[in-house]
Amino acid sequence: MKVLYLTNIPAPYRVSFFNELGKMCDLTVLFERSDANDRNNQWFENKNDNYKAFYLKGKKLRADSAISIEVLKYLKKDSYNLIVVGGYSTATGMLAINYMKLIGIPFIINADGGLVNREEHWFKRAIKKYYISSADYWLSTANETSEYLNYYGADSKRIFLYPFTSIQEESVLRTPIDQKMKKRYKLKLNISEEKNILSIGQFIYRKGFDVLLNACVSLPKNYGVYIIGGEPTKEYLILKEKLNLSNVHFINFKTKKELEEYYLASDLFVLPTREDIWGLVINEAMSYGLPIITTNKCVAGLELVKNGENGYIVPANDIGRLAKRINEVLESDIISENMSNNNLNKIKGYTIENMAIEHINIFKTIINNRKKSDK
Numbered sequence: 393m394k395v396l397y398l399t400n401i402p403a404p405y406r407v408s409f410f411n412e413l414g415k416m417c418d419l420t421v422l423f424e425r426s427d428a429n430d431r432n433n434q435w436f437e438n439k440n441d442n443y444k445a446f447y448l449k450g451k452k453l454r455a456d457s458a459i460s461i462e463v464l465k466y467l468k469k470d471s472y473n474l475i476v477v478g479g480y481s482t483a484t485g486m487l488a489i490n491y492m493k494l495i496g497i498p499f500i501i502n503a504d505g506g507l508v509n510r511e512e513h514w515f516k517r518a519i520k521k522y523y524i525s526s527a528d529y530w531l532s533t534a535n536e537t538s539e540y541l542n543y544y545g546a547d548s549k550r551i552f553l554y555p556f557t558s559i560q561e562e563s564v565l566r567t568p569i570d571q572k573m574k575k576r577y578k579l580k581l582n583i584s585e586e587k588n589i590l591s592i593g594q595f596i597y598r599k600g601f602d603v604l605l606n607a608c609v610s611l612p613k614n615y616g617v618y619i620i621g622g623e624p625t626k627e628y629l630i631l632k633e634k635l636n637l638s639n640v641h642f643i644n645f646k647t648k649k650e651l652e653e654y655y656l657a658s659d660l661f662v663l664p665t666r667e668d669i670w671g672l673v674i675n676e677a678m679s680y681g682l683p684i685i686t687t688n689k690c691v692a693g694l695e696l697v698k699n700g701e702n703g704y705i706v707p708a709n710d711i712g713r714l715a716k717r718i719n720e721v722l723e724s725d726i727i728s729e730n731m732s733n734n735n736l737n738k739i740k741g742y743t744i745e746n747m748a749i750e751h752i753n754i755f756k757t758i759i760n761n762r763k764k765s766d767k
Contacts, residue, residue, distance in 0.1 A: 393416075393417040393418065393473050393474070393752075393755060393756075393759070394417070394418045394420075394471070394472045394473050394474075395413075395417050395418065395419050395420070395472060395473065395474045395475075395476065395755065396420050396421075396422070396466060396467075396471075396472040396474070396475045396476070397410070397419065397420070397421045397422070397475075397476045397478060398421075398422045398424075398463065398475070398476065398477050398478060398479060398484070398485060398488055399421065399422070399423060399424070399478035399479055400423070400424045400425060400456050400457050400458075400478070400479045400482055400484075400485075401423060401424070401425050401426070401427065401428050401456050402423055402426065402445075404558070404648070405557070405558030405672060405744070407439055407440070408558070408560060408744050409744050409747055409748060410440070410442075410443045410445075411439065411440065411441055411442045411443065412442070412744050412745055412747070412748035413442075413443070413748040413751055413752070414440075414441075414442030414443030415442050415748070416748060416749075416752045417752065417755070419442070419443035419444070420443065420444045420445075420446070420466075420472070421440070421443055421444070421445050421446070422446050422448055422463060422466060423445065423446070423447050423448065424448055424450065424457055424458040424460060424479065424482060424484045425447070425452060425456065425457065425458050426447050428455050428456035446466070448460035448462045448463055448484065449462050450462060450484065453482075453483055457479065457482035457483060457484065458482070458483070458484055459483035459484055459487070460484045460487075461487070463484050463487060463488050464487070464488075464491055467488060467491055467492055467497060468497075469495070469496070469497055473755075473759060474499075474500060474755055474758065474759070475492070475497065475498075475499040475500065476499070476500045476501075476502050476531070477489060477499055477500070477501050477502070477527070478502045478504075480501050480503075480523050480524065480527075481520075481523070485523075486523060489523050489526050489527075493526050498528040498762070499527055499528060500527060500528065500529045500530065500531060500758070501524060501526075501527040501529075501530050501531070501541075501546075502530075502531040503524075503530065503531065503532055503533065503537050503540065503541055504533055504537075504556060504669055504670045505533050505534065505536070505537050505540075505556070505668070505669030505670035505671075505691035505692070506536070506537050506540030506541065506669050506691070507536065507540060507667060507669065507689060507691065508539060508540050508543045517544075520544045521544045521545045522545075524541060524544040524545055524546055525544060525545025525546060527546070528550065529550045529551075529552065529758050530546045530547075530550060530551045530552070531551075531552055531554060531751075531754065532551050532552065532553050532554070533553070533554065533555075533556035533670060533691065533695070534553070534556070534670075534691050534692075534694065534695035535553075535694075535695065536691045536694050536695065537669075537691060538551050538553065552754040552757070552758075554747060554750040554751060554754065555741055555742045555743075555746050555747050555750060556670060556672075556675075556692075556742070556747065557672070557675045557742040557743060557744060557746075557747055558672040558675055558676060558744070559675055559676055559679045559739070559742070559743055559744065560743055560744045560745065561743045561744075561745050563679055564679045564736065564739055564740060564743065565679065565680055565681050565736055566736075567681075567733075567736070568681035568729070568732040568733060568736065569656055569681070573656070574656065574657060574659070577653055577656045577657035578657045580653065580657075581653060581654065581657050583616055583618070583657055584616070585613075585614050585615060585616030585639055586614040586615070587612075587614065587615045587616070587659045587660070587722045588615075588616045588618060588657055588658045588659050588660075589615060589616065589617045589618070589658065589659070589660050589661075589662055589718065589722075590618050590620070590654055590655065590658035590660070590661050590662070590677070590682070591604060591617070591618070591619045591620070591661070591662050591663060591664070592619075592620045592621060592651070592663075592673045593619075593621045593663065593665070593673065594621050594622060595619075595621050595622060595623070595624045595625050595628055595642075597666070598665065598666050598667055598668075599621070599663075599664070599665055599666070600663075600664035600665050600666045600687070600708065600709070601619055601621075601628060601664065602627070602628070602631060603664040603666075603708075603709055603710075603711055603714060604617065604619070604662060604664045604714065605617075605628070605631050605632060605635060605637060605640060606631075606635065606711045607664075607711045607712075607714040607715040607718065608635065608637050608639070608640055608715075609635055609637075609715075610712075610715035610716075610719070611639075611715060611718060611719065613638070613639050614639075615639060615718075615722060616639050616640075616641065617637075617639060617640045617641065618641045618643055618654060618658070619640070619641070619642055619643065620643040620644075620645075620646055620651065620654060621642075621643075621645075622644055622645050623644065624642040628642065629642075651676075652680075655676070655677060655680040655682065656680060658680075658682055659682070659683075659722060659728065660682060660683050660685065660718065660721055660722055660728070661673070661674075661677035661682040661683070661684050661685070662684075662685045662686070662714070662718065663684075663685075663686040663687070663690055663693070664686070664687060664708075664714060665686065665687055665689055665690050665708065666687070666689055666708050666709065667689045667690075667708075668689065668690045668691065668692065669691055670690075670691050670692045671686065671690045671691065671692035671693065672692065674686060674690065674692035674693055674696060674697070675692060675696070675739060675742055677735075678696065678702070678735040678736070678738065678739040678742075679736075679739050681732040681733070681735055681736045682732065682735065683702065683703050683721050683727075683728055683731035683732060683735070684696075684697050684702060684703030684704075684731075684735065685703055685704045685705075685706065685714065685717050685718060685721065686703070686705060686706075687705065687706055687707065687708040688705055688706070688707055688708060689708040690705075693705055696738065696739075696742070701730075701731070701734050702731045702734040702735045702738060703721075703731055703735070704717040704720075704721070
């Protein structure tokens with residue numbers, strides 16, 4: 393089976409996935425760029441042991457995309473059994489879609505996630521509908537994503553769900569670490585607070601860290617809050633000082649290995665996002681057995697978190713509800729332990745290995761469907 397996949401950048405989770413998928417098919421990946429303006433260069437991964445990787449020549453656009461005419465030379469009829477477009481909203485992705493539509497090459501669109509915005513401008517909605525509805529099949533990460541694709545013209549009967557993730561089987565803890573071990577990691581990282589709340593993401597408005605800071609006013613001072621995401625902007629530094637939050641700590645960029653220690657030292661993971669079309673940090677926190685609190689604007693949360701079972705979903709921007717749920721989880725060892733165990737059990741199905749297997753199963757189904765329609 394020959395597969396061509398178009399995506400924007402070599403994000404580490406994508407590279408891991410492509411290496412796993414490449415074990416099961418003849419895979420070629422076209423990257424629009426080798427870097428991104430808003431990412432630390434240490435974040436990227438360029439290992440391609442099991443697939444062929446090509447970096448397209450073109451002009452960089454926005455933070456992590458480009459426009460490349462070179463993509464057209466790879467889009468030939470009958471060269472591949474399947475073509476997957478992962479960046480349908482980038483200039484190169486749009487160019488590829490228009491070209492394949494023009495000369496009659498069937499293709500698949502992959503959507504990492506999506507939230508329907510029924511208030512968006514009609515013109516923007518029309519553009520999205522044009523490009524998304526142009527595909528023959530769609531790959532979806534969640535029910536919320538499928539609703540998004542369907543809203544923009546995808547045929548619900550041709551949408552395939554798969555487990556979207558960034559973690560490998562070996563990274564999922566078998567059992568939650570005990571409190572003695574957790575204290576050792578806290579000591580190593582100079583975490584002095586009794587309970588530790590972890591949050592990870594860029595210091596941008598969309599991530600909602602200001603909501604978390606305001607919620608911290610209602611938390612005990614022996615709850616430490618560690619936000620990892622690079623240099624905090626001036627607004628966050630001012631807000632921290634204004635609210636007198638000595639237990640809030642801003643941490644610069646950390647490598648995957650360094651992040652692991654913070655996960656192991658933490659008691660709760662919070663992502664107060666105003667919008668995340670997925671939110672892979674949710675998967676990662678679950679793989680370390682952390683209870684999860686996130687918002688109704690995080691697709692990973694909506695798909696993976698069940699209220700009271702392995703975490704809580706709170707309304708975006710709701711400071712009071714966020715503080716209440718944080719206190720509920722951290723005040724009860726029984727609740728925390730149950731959520732921790734439930735998360736480890738649930739996330740076992742969301743591994744890179746399972747993600748690749750599901751893709752191959754989907755690809756086989758699509759190929760068989762085409763054969764039947766050709767008869």
